[in-house]
Amino acid sequence: MMTCGIADLARAQTTQPAPKAAPKSAAPAANTAAKSAAKPESKPAAPPAAVAGGAEPTLIGQFGTWGAYSATPNGKKVCFALAKPSSSKTNPPNRPRDPAYAFVSTRPAEKVNNEVSVMIGYALKPGSESSVEVGGAAFAMYTQGDGLWIKNAAEEERMVEAMRKSAELVVKGVSAKGTETTDTFSLKGLAQALDKIAQDCRR
Template sequence: MGAINLENATFDAYVVVMRKITIILTALGILFATAATMAITATAQAKGPKSLLRNPGIWDAFSLTEGKGKACYMAGQPKDSKPAGVKRGPIWVLITHRPYKKIKGEVGIYVGYPLKPNSMVSIDVDKKKFKLYAVDDTAWVEDPKVEKKLVSAMRAGKKMVIRGTSKRGTKTTDSYSLKGFTRAHKAINRACKVK
């Protein structure tokens, strides 16, 4: 029988203990990383857009936390865009409230292409006409009083037609149904406590 080598036995025990510690630390690291990821995801979901309507139609309404406060917005897309086959990005009309910035009823038109510089975008709501100024691929109302009249016309109207001219000279026409506009507008007013 050979003699027992205590040095090797001690070293082997040390290796076993170190492996166990490494496994425990790795498991704790994974648990911590998972918990941190879940917390970040939950925070992002809590601050991301939240739909305000159960069954949104053509117009949908959302609220979200951004920066220092709450924002509420509604969005609609055209039911028809002409000319057909023209390559464009997303086309939207947004109405936004940011009470913490004292912004209410801001109208933003996203046409999906760069607009002709210094051009105007025209909006017809039934028989009422409005002009918006072009900035890159968007159009905005310059006067808050006109903006308020535009939103009122959209609430009362049935159809809206938006016409713009691209940087290349292409004239576009986007037709929107205003069905459900008032419902979505009331939802963002309630959510952001805007009268």
């Protein structure tokens, strides 16, 4: 169900690793999130008020393909925009995988604003780097488990601005088994979703 998957993914957003200083707990959290989201619904479901172990995220707005959510795991507010890819390809073709998700997260308690991450839906090749292409620019991504984060944090603001203005985001990765993947995310509605979570997380 999309509801449970989003809840786990929201909690995973609070444990993102930093390049070259990644906590071991981040990868299991990301893997659990991807497995829980294996069969998402086509439209966001209204999450229940709370689940054991943490607050359920609340859908605060849907803008194109991007949903804006807020949650309070462990008493700390987190807001994020989330989308599924509009198209996905594997090479060799038709290799099985869990769904991919792109996030832009804000965590005020950690002074994190508009952090871009991708849960790619499979275990990435250890030590590999992936890339994200948006607005004619390519950004190197640090990988751990099934998660991707921008390698050079100084480029993140430029990346987010490019995402606001561009039509699509293309994510490329290589699995632990050597399968190459390309996921394309529509960016329609992202700018409005980011404005919504910025407004909500100021409260």
